[in-house]
Amino acid sequence: MKVNVKVNGQNKVFNIEPGDYLLDTLRKENYLSVKKGCDNSSCGVCTVLFDGKPIKSCSLLTAKTEGHEVTTVEGIQKEADKLSDYFGAEGADQCGYCTPGMALSVHALKEENSNPSDEEIKEYLTGNLCRCTGYQSQHIAIRNYLEDK
Amino acid sequence: MKVVKHALPSVDGKGLMMGRPAYTDDLADPNSLIVKVLRSPHAYAKIVKIDTSKAEALEGVEIVLTYKDFDRRPHTRAGQGFPEPSPYDKFVLDQWVRYIGDETACVAAVDEETAQAALKLIEIEWDILEPILDFETALDNEILIHPEPEIFENFPIGFDPKRNLAAAYSMEVGNVEDSLKECDVVLEAQFFTQAQAHAAMEPHTVNARMDYQNRLVLYTSTQAPFHIRRIVSQSLDFPMSRIRVIKPRVGGGFGGKQHIHGELLVSTVTIKTGKPAKMVYTRKEVFESSFQRHPMRLDIKLGAMKDGTLKAINCHILSDTGAYGEHALTVFMVAGAKVLPLYNKVDSVKFYGDVVYTNHTSAGAYRGYGAIQGNFAIESAIDMLCEKLGVDPIEFREKNMMLKDETSPIFAIMGEGTEGTAMNMESCELGYCVSRGQELLKWKEKYPRVELADSKVRGVGMAIAMQGSGIPYIDMASATVKLNDDGFYNLLVGATDIGQGSDTVLAQIAAEALETTLDKIIVYSSDSDLTPFDTGAYASSTTYVSGNAVFKAAMDMKxxxxxxxxxxLGVKVEDIEYDGVVLKAGDKEITLKALSNRLYYSEDQKQLMITNSYFGTKSPPPFMAGFAEVEVDTETGEIKIVEYVSVVDCGTPINLALAKGQVEGGIVQGIGMAVYEEVLYTKTGKSINNNFLNYHIPTRKEINKLTTEFAESYEESGPFGAKSVGEIGIDTPPAAIANAVYNAVGVRIQTLPITPEKILAGILANKAKK
Incomplete structure (x- = not known):
């Protein structure tokens, strides 16, 4: 089947099987920033924005994106570039596998709530797991980014 | 220092966050066959008959592999130096399966759906055997997990498969029995530690292709690319000269990626079909069919005098290696070798025990590597002993622990599978770590407990720890520095950046030695065709061992x-003054840029490219003190980690931000082991929690406050004074948190993890006693 979807602002037509998940479609279509970490929306490394809201692409059927907008980190390069400076300053990136998904979640948080509390940041990002950093350096980096320090 | 000991951003973080293709699966040939493995549904069984004809007949299936396609060539998947101290007890595919999730057969097909469908068409007649699922019953059980005759040990490691024994060891300094008799107080306690999953975010991933010279090119997410090349050659009888192993960016390792995973099956598919092939583990496979931390039972006896002098330590360990013996001996030995020397003033110390096979997922290398298990037992027991003695546990540690310029006889006796190496502590700021940690946590105001309103009690606890820096007389690392025109450098290292930041740290060491800036060092790791040998990223070796190799090569280049x-300039070498940018001799000068262009294009043309190696002759331990403040709800047993303070002596932290990241990442994995994580099985040996919904690693909501500082310390033998920092952070949380919980509510948890259920049961039992 064919699916019409806007990816990073460009109109795309994807040829898919009805049971295909968005994560696999995007990787096949060379959006390699979207990572595979688990298979049941529990780690967050496959996060993309679906009409501006973060979702786990491993658990969304591609067929459901018909007529919608999908954003991967390739679509927010300026923001990711800036956020990565804050991560770099805190040594918060380590293996980097979770960071494209994290960048998308942080970007969506900023759009929704420009002045979140520490608890709101943690709550919003709790589905983006990281096994490397222990989270605190990421938290400081994200807060500094949001406060534009 | 201009580059070293600064918090510089990593050389790769930006590109990774921006999503540039860098990881193994990003670099797979898009036409790769998809390789899937049929996993054993039985904990222990023998294949009586296997029929693959229906699977082979399915359209789109390229090849089906079973044990019949492989010579019986025993090997180990441990990914260690050669000859390995792990038994050769694994076959690529075998007629026997030894745990639920073990490899039974393998399919390569044009796509995932076809491969999955083909797996279902493989028909197997099983002889289902009774498994051993309780490691305390494994030794001398009448069921034998490895009855096959071909398996062997490379050198004596206590391997005795007729007893289900993968390894065994014992050593004694002095006479513990006699010492204990002379002690005023003797403490005896038993501890259990659980299996923990590595849970790196990137699953195990490998792909292969034959190149235009008909060589096998493997891209694999590994910590030890050179060992992978050797083991692929050895186990498949394929010439090593025709194998190239490329380690792209790795999405976390923690020891899990030291081992062989899909490399042997994917290589076989590509060698046999000539076609590119790839395998990406599902998260279920990562949990069930890779490796985990060795569960252990630790029996401790401590003897002390009334004045608070520790006299004797007796430590017996039973360790569960699961179905295969990867790292069986060495993880168990490290549980003693990197814990017991902390208390170096004892008269006698004994360490002994067995590592047994069971029909569970194999255990293997995991950050901490035995030290975290040993630390939980010894550091809990020390607090228990102090209570019996009526002495302050911090004063007791300060009186009995290792100090600078001291040594322990254990260093010479216990190595990793071999004899050890004697050494003095040229750098050891453990005393500072203990005192500074108390200040940072405000220990004196909080010890042992502060009662809050609403049934909440806060308690504090602490533990001290040590680790190593590489494996002396075994680990070798090398580095190549190449000068380019325009005056910048390539740094080629076999060392393996797995996310810990070693590319950045090694580039910083090169930049400092060459008196240049970080942007002038283009670092590349690792490719068995292009980069020089390095044993790999394990045993806390990279900053110290690989860093020393980089330092030597860079100084040679200068x-x-x-x-x-x-x-x-037409002058003598000794007349040159060089600051990394301009070479001066009197009034003559030439910039490095001009000199490098001259060497490339105009006069005295040559390529300056220098390789040097480092081979460690000692393993200077990093030390730390960890302090936990916990809050326990006395009505529910719920526990919250309010703050964790770490003060670490890792010598010079080469990159302050990345070193802190190593400590804090280790602390949170250690908190995971202490309170949240445990690999659980059903009574038939099936994994219960094989996904992130049921296996709970810490999320950012559970982490409240981490306070991390470094002691001023300088290790003469390390590059710019550095020791390792990759593992030390994980060691203290289980003991420090157990001690804090005891101080809060008087419940001593001796079986990890420290769950609310266990705490509440303890609180209720205490109430019943009153």
């Missing part, structure tokens, strides 16, 4: 530049 500068 001397070579000065020599070429002298030639260019």
């Amino acid at each position: 001397r070579a530049i000065v020599k070429e500068g002298a030639l260019a």
